[in-house]
Amino acid sequence: MNNFIHQHQEFLPISINITDKKILIVGGGNAALTKVRSLHRFNVSITVIGIKIDPAFLEIDNIHIIHKSYDPSDLEGFFMVYACTDNKHTNEIIREHCHARSILVSLADNPRLSDFISPAIYKEGDMTVAVGSNGKNVKQSVMVRNNIKKNSGQDLEDGRGSEDNPDRIRVHLAKNPEKSNRNNKQKVIIAGFGPGDPGLMTLKTNQFLLEADVIFHDALLDAKFLEQYPARKIPVGKRCGQPHIRQNEINRLLVSAALRGEKVVRLKGGDPLIFGRAGEEIQHLTNNNIEVEIVPGITSVFAAAAQFRIPLTHRETGSSVAFCVGHNISNRSLPEADTLVFYMGASHQCEISKALIDQGWNRKTPVALISNVSNPNSKAVISQLDKLCKDQLLPDTPLLIIAGEVVKKMPEISGNIIQQEKRKMPLAI
Template sequence: MSQPSTKLNAFPVFLRVEGRSVVVVGNGDEALAKARLLGQSSARLIVVADAAEPALRRWAGENGAELVEAAYDPSLVEGSVLVFAASGDEALDRRISEDARRLGIAVNAVDRPELCDFYTPAIVNRAPLAVAIGTEGAGPVLAQMVRARIDAMLPPSLGLLAALANSFRDAAEKLFPKGLARRSFWHAFFSGAPARALEVGGEHEARVAAGRLLAEQGKGTGHVALVGAGPGAEDLLTLRAHRLLMEADVIVHDALVPEAVIGMGRRDAERLPVGKRKGCHSKTQSEINALLVRLGREGKRVVRLKSGDPLVFGRAGEEMQVLRDAGVSFEVVPGVTSAFAAAADFQLPLTLRGVTSSMVFTTGHDLKGGSLPDWAKLAISGATVAVYMGRSVAADVAGRLMDAGLSPDTAVAVVENASLANRRRFHGTLADLPSLQSRDDLGGPVMTIIGDAVAGADFSRSEPLSAHRFVPSPAEETQA
């Protein structure tokens, strides 16, 4: 097979269409698809249709397009800048194409590349920013797939940010000489405080931040994002989390965050593992706090990557407080918490109409105290309980709940490595739960879900907990 040419047969350009006529000829779905595409522009859109289908007629009326209800005639395309032949009739499309070329107008005939002067790209619209993806008509589906990926990467606020940048362009050119200083300012503008303010919907705040950046001679300040990495599967990372990882100078990550998720960040970003896994703490929380403050004060863009959701047993409260006290800018990006991933692995309803309408998140460690915690009372009244990091305290959880009155027959679902390909699922009852404690074969994070709603789960791909009975150690037998 010969190597494909690297030369483009169709050169991409952006054609000015503001206030100029663009004509679409056709009655049905093909004409409607082109009209919708062109409706994203400021062109004067004319649809020529002698028997317009209801959907096309309705769209034209709702979107300000001019509908010319007449049979095609060359005079109807005269003076236009572009013509689209979308009739679905090969002979008519060919006639339209020949007429347009004779009149010196560029023409596109839908699904007829041999009649086209240009191809319509798949478009990511962040006006005034636009990204166009074309395959010279060879693979429209491929172009749409690429468009979807790019669309996911670019925040919806990017168009507003580009427009805001345009309003600061004269001031920036006067203040910063051409070259590195000006590039540095615009880099800080598009990735710093103005961009962050617009992402959360604050146009006024973004303008203030841009003015401050000018006053500070373009020296952007540091920023820390406390980001939820989700339960482990990289495709469960949120779009915002992915964008921040791609922008980060430094990624400070926990031990439970998989390399595949960390690898979604910039390749040249500094990566700092901070551990905090049971029995293996590489840094204390106070050391992590100090590290985040130092990096922020150095002007770095930092992603503090936490397993699951940063606000659920992630100690984000302490990190937010120390950043707030230090005057370092920060934000929180939620992630898919492990309880939700475990429930999805089991197709398990965490709330179930007529059965339970409340839910409890806990680590189970507070069962070590002398009194029954409030969440245990909620479990007895019917709430679904999700126990994080629960393998080592499984016997305590089960014993205390049963002592408090929860039925030993209450359904239980357990997932190791929720959301990942190597996950393992187990099911049983509260009476079976202590068997987890002696399972040395479970090396990954374990999530346990307890409650009547668990009975609605799909157990077809899980192992029964009862197959591995809990055998207490001599010390535990003595304490009993």
């Protein structure tokens, strides 16, 4: 009989009065943090118990945090309990203790053993939308919730969507101040994801992604990795020769989302301030009186140098390094530096070669062509300047080109070689 129930588990969607009720969350990691953020929207007393507590909990107001290991006596007086430890056996023990005291309990890692589950919630004033999947497809529930949230921003006066008109949003928010940002701030986070390997993303960027309502992200980012964040994701990346959203449209979307009161993250590959057009977005947001915070990221050349052990400077062969865009070289002079790095130069290798040789660089200057930096399929081709016009040595994109004598300091170089990084990159934080 019990097996039948577990195999055909169903949850009745109901609304429970939790006003002034006490809710306990056991655990201090990411699962517990997600529950707290969801519950914090309601008038409820929240207590968190755990040995290791994520520092992000300290940024949430009006919750009780107790640093200790779980004990059955901790359950006394609580209306509901969330078992969110990283130990499955511990969560099941908490469930037994709760049942002995007739307390409703939810296990973060096992919906089938839970008395209730938390749906994906969108709350706006007294209106609450909850989307559930009987605990079987959380990602789909979040996606449906996000679609509802995305399409709910309607101008109440004329029935038309306000997302495409920042001026109309301002008028609407002025007349309806309760719909302005819950933190009373209109702000956009412009953050760097790093060169591709999610393990190189900063903890600060990760924290902002966890808190975001909407993420506008570049192409070439790990879309599967981004699925773990509850925010809705809007791709706004640009790829050479492919359809893309124009920069002025991206600017408009950022302003509109910020004015609606959403927590906005503009996620860029590499570092946002290096060839990422962040300057244009900062200027546009500032002109619209929206606060901007920048979170740096690891730019691709630093990751490439580390991955293939190429010193960008060396006291014997290179005391300076400069970053350049790899296209339209003939329209501008190149900087004078011992090492030059060219971004986005895949289809301009010959142009780069000719420009450097015309500027006086030795034809035999070593160059490294590196594609898909920090990813498992990353490759490095070591050649020399005058050969860039003879053959397309590495057609893969995105491509980074490093030119300078420092390339000779790369270990184990013997002629023109191709190296491929085969170790598996970490895909989670």
